[in-house]
Amino acid sequence: xxxxxxxxxxxxxxxxxxxxxxxxxxxxxxxxxxxxxxxxxxxxxxxxxxxxxxxxxxxxxxxxxxxxxxxxxxxxxxxxxxxxxxxxxxxxxxxxxxxxxxxxxxxxxxxxxxxxxxxxxxxxxxxxxxxxxxxxxxxxxxxxxxxxxxxxxxxxxxxxxxxxxxxxxxxxxxxxxxxxxxxxxxxxxxxxxxxxxxxxxxxxxxxxxxxxxxxxxxxxxxxxxxxxxxxxxxxxxxxxxxxxxxxxxxxxxxxxxxxxxxxxxxxxxxxxxxxxxxxxxxxxxxxxxxxxxxxxxxxxxxxxxxxxxxxxxxxxxxx
Amino acid sequence: xxxxxxxxxxxxxxxxxxxxxxxxxxxxxxxxxxxxxxxxxxxxxxxxxxxxxxxxxxxxxxxxxxxxxxxxxxxxxxxxxxxxxxxxxxxxxxxxxxxxxxxxxxxxxxxxxxxxxxxxxxxxxxxxxxxxxxxxxxxxxxxxxxxxxxxxxxxxxxxxxxxxxxxxxxxxxxxxxxxxxxxxxxxxxxxxxxxxxxxxxxxxxxxxxxxxxxxxxxxxxxxxxxxxxxxxxxxxxxxxxxxxxxxxxxxxxxxxxxxxxxxxxxxxxxxxxxxxxxxxxxxxxxxxxxxxxxxxxxxxxxxxx
Numbered sequence: 001x002x003x004x005x006x007x008x009x010x011x012x013x014x015x016x017x018x019x020x021x022x023x024x025x026x027x028x029x030x031x032x033x034x035x036x037x038x039x040x041x042x043x044x045x046x047x048x049x050x051x052x053x054x055x056x057x058x059x060x061x062x063x064x065x066x067x068x069x070x071x072x073x074x075x076x077x078x079x080x081x082x083x084x085x086x087x088x089x090x091x092x093x094x095x096x097x098x099x100x101x102x103x104x105x106x107x108x109x110x111x112x113x114x115x116x117x118x119x120x121x122x123x124x125x126x127x128x129x130x131x132x133x134x135x136x137x138x139x140x141x142x143x144x145x146x147x148x149x150x151x152x153x154x155x156x157x158x159x160x161x162x163x164x165x166x167x168x169x170x171x172x173x174x175x176x177x178x179x180x181x182x183x184x185x186x187x188x189x190x191x192x193x194x195x196x197x198x199x200x201x202x203x204x205x206x207x208x209x210x211x212x213x214x215x216x217x218x219x220x221x222x223x224x225x226x227x228x229x230x231x232x233x234x235x236x237x238x239x240x241x242x243x244x245x246x247x248x249x250x251x252x253x254x255x256x257x258x259x260x261x262x263x264x265x266x267x268x269x270x271x272x273x274x275x276x277x278x279x280x281x282x283x284x285x286x287x288x289x290x291x292x293x294x295x296x297x298x299x300x301x302x303x304x305x306x307x308x309x310x311x312x313x314x315x316x317x318x319x
Numbered sequence: 320x321x322x323x324x325x326x327x328x329x330x331x332x333x334x335x336x337x338x339x340x341x342x343x344x345x346x347x348x349x350x351x352x353x354x355x356x357x358x359x360x361x362x363x364x365x366x367x368x369x370x371x372x373x374x375x376x377x378x379x380x381x382x383x384x385x386x387x388x389x390x391x392x393x394x395x396x397x398x399x400x401x402x403x404x405x406x407x408x409x410x411x412x413x414x415x416x417x418x419x420x421x422x423x424x425x426x427x428x429x430x431x432x433x434x435x436x437x438x439x440x441x442x443x444x445x446x447x448x449x450x451x452x453x454x455x456x457x458x459x460x461x462x463x464x465x466x467x468x469x470x471x472x473x474x475x476x477x478x479x480x481x482x483x484x485x486x487x488x489x490x491x492x493x494x495x496x497x498x499x500x501x502x503x504x505x506x507x508x509x510x511x512x513x514x515x516x517x518x519x520x521x522x523x524x525x526x527x528x529x530x531x532x533x534x535x536x537x538x539x540x541x542x543x544x545x546x547x548x549x550x551x552x553x554x555x556x557x558x559x560x561x562x563x564x565x566x567x568x569x570x571x572x573x574x575x576x577x578x579x580x581x582x583x584x585x586x587x588x589x590x591x592x593x594x595x596x597x598x599x600x601x602x603x604x605x606x607x608x609x610x611x612x613x614x615x616x617x618x619x620x621x622x623x624x
Binding site for chain 1: 333336337339340343344347348350351353354357369370371413414416417419420421424430432433434435436437438439441442443444445446447448449450451452453454491492494495496498499502521526527528531552555556557558559562563574575577578581587588591592594595598599602603605606610613614617618
C-alpha cells in the first residue's frame with residue numbers, strides 16, 4: 001500500500017529498461033502464445049463492451065427517441081431534444097430528484113466522509129482498543145444497504161421505532177414521521193447511509209495513513225507543530241492521492257444511491273433520486289424507454305466527472 | 320513507531336479521546352443491538368409492554384423460527400449461492416487473465432484496456448439498466464435441463480428461453496460488472512510481481528497459459544483470497560440487479576427477496592428484525608473470520624494504483 005506514496009516499481013529510473021526488455025521478449029512469444037493472450041483479454045473485453053458500454057451508448061441514442069419498448073426502433077421514433085425539454089421544464093419530479101442527489105453528495109462530502117477521516121486519524125495511534133473501535137465502525141460496511149435500511153426502520157418507524165418511543169413522542173401523541181414526512185425523510189435515510197459510509201472511508205484512510213512516512217510526523221513535532229497543525233499542513237497534503245480516491249468514492253456513492261430510498265417508499269414523497277426516476281419511468285411502472293434514457297444520460301454526464309478524475313489519476317501513476 | 324511517542328498526549332486529552340470514541344462506538348453499535356433485542360422478543364410481549372420495555376416473558380428465538388420456516392429463507396439462501404459461487408470464480412478467472420496480459424506484457428493498448436474495465440465498473444448501474452433490460456428481454460438462451468434438489472429446481476441455462484429472469488442472467492451481469500473492479504485490483508497487485516519471472520519462464524519455453532496458471536496465479540493467492548471474499552459480499556449484498564432483472568419471486572437471491580417478504584411475512588417489527596438479522600449473519604460471520612481479507616480487498620483497490 002506504500003506504493004501510492006512512494007514511487008512504485010514502475011516509476012523507478014530503470015523502468016525504461018524493463019519495458020524495453022519485455023518488448024524484446026514479446027517478439028519471442030510464439031504465434032500460439034500471442035493468440036492465447038488476445039483471447040485472454042478479448043473475451044472479458046467483448047463481454048464488457050456488450051453488457052456495459054453498448055448499453056451506455058444505447059442510453060444516449062434512446063434518449064433522443066420516444067421509443068416505448070414495443071416493436072423495433074424506427075426513424076420515426078426520433079424526436080430530437082424533446083425528452084430533455086420536457087425533463088427540464090415539464091417533469092415535476094426531475095429537479096427535486098436532482099437536488100436530492102446534490103444534498104446526498106453534500107451530506108456525504110461535508111459530514112460523513114470527514115467523520116470517517118476523523119475516526120481514521122484518531123484510531124491511527126497507539127491507543128488501547130483501537131482494533132475494537134475499528135471493528136465496530138467497520139461492521140456496517142459488510143451489510144447490504146437493504147439490511148441497513150431495515151435496521152434503521154426499527155429506529156425511525158413512527159409508533160414502533162426506538163427514537164419516537166425514547167423521546168416520549170409516542171406517549172404524548174406528537175409523533176414525528178421520520179421516514180414519511182417529505183421535509184425530513186431524506187435526512188433520515190442519509191443518517192442510515194452514513195452509518196455505512198463512515199466506516200468505509202475510515203478503513204481506506206487508515207490504510208493510507210499507515211503508509212505515511214513516520215519521520216514526517218517526527219519532523220513536524222520537532223518543529224513545534226501541534227497535532228492539528230501537523231495533520232492539516234503535512235499529513236493531509238501527503239495523502240493527496242488517497243484524498244482523491246475518497247472524493248471519487250464519495251461522489252460515486254452519492255450518484256448510485258438507490259437501495260435505501262427504494263426500500264423505504266420506492267423513492268417517492270421526498271425520496272426521489274435520479275437513479276430511481278430512471279427505473280420508475282422505463283421499467284417498473286411505465287415503459288417510457290426514451291424518456292428514462294434521457295434521465296440516465298443526465299446521470300451519466302454527472303458521473304463522468306468523478307470517473308475522469310479517477311482515471312486521470314491512474315494514468316498519472318502508471319505512465 | 321513514532322505514533323507511540325506522538326500520541327501520548329497529556330492525560331486529560333487522552334481521557335477526552337477515549338470518552339469520545341466510546342460514545343461514538345456505542346452510537347454505532349446501538350442500531351444493531353436494538354435490532355437484535357427486537358428480534359428476540361415475542362410480539363405479544365412487545366404489544367403488552369410497549370417497545371421501550373424490559374421483556375416480561377423472557378427472550379426467545381421464536382421470531383427466527385417463524386421467519387426461517389414461513390418465509391422459506393433456506394430457498395433464497397440457495398438462490399444466492401447458485402448465483403454467487405460461480406460468479407465469484409469466473410470473475411476471478413477473467414479478471415486475472417486481463418490483469419496478467421496487461422501487466423506482464425507490454426503492448427500498445429494495455430492501459431486503455433484497463434481504463435475501459437475500470438470506468439465501466441465506476442458507472443452507476445442505473446445508467447445502463449434501461450437498454451440492458453431490453454437486451455435481457457431479447458436475448459434467446461437455450462432451454463436446457465435443470466438441477467433438482469428436493470423442492471429446489473435450478474434451470475441450468477434458462478427455463479423461459481431468455482436471459483431475463485434467469486440465474487444465469489444475474490450471474491452474467493455480476494461477472495461483467497465486477498470483472499472491471501477485480502481486473503483493476505489484480506493489475507495493481509500483479510504490477511508488483513517482477514516481469515523477469517514471466518520473461519525467464521518464456522525463455523524456458525513455457526506457454527503463456529502455463530505461466531498464468533502455474534506461476535502468476537499462485538503468487539497472487541493473497542490478493543485472490545481478499546478479492547474473492549469481497550466479491551462474494553458484493554454479490555450477496557446486491558439488490559438492484561436482481562430487483563430489475565428477475566421477475567419470478569422464487570428466483571430472487573436473499574437480499575432482494577427480503578424486500579418482497581416485507582409486508583407478506585414480516586408483519587411486525589420484531590419479525591422484520593429477525594429476518595434482517597438472518598440475512599445479515601453470513602456477511603457478519605465472514606467478516607469476523609476474514610477481517611483481514613475484507614480490508615485488504617478494499618484497500619488494494621483504492622490506495623494503490
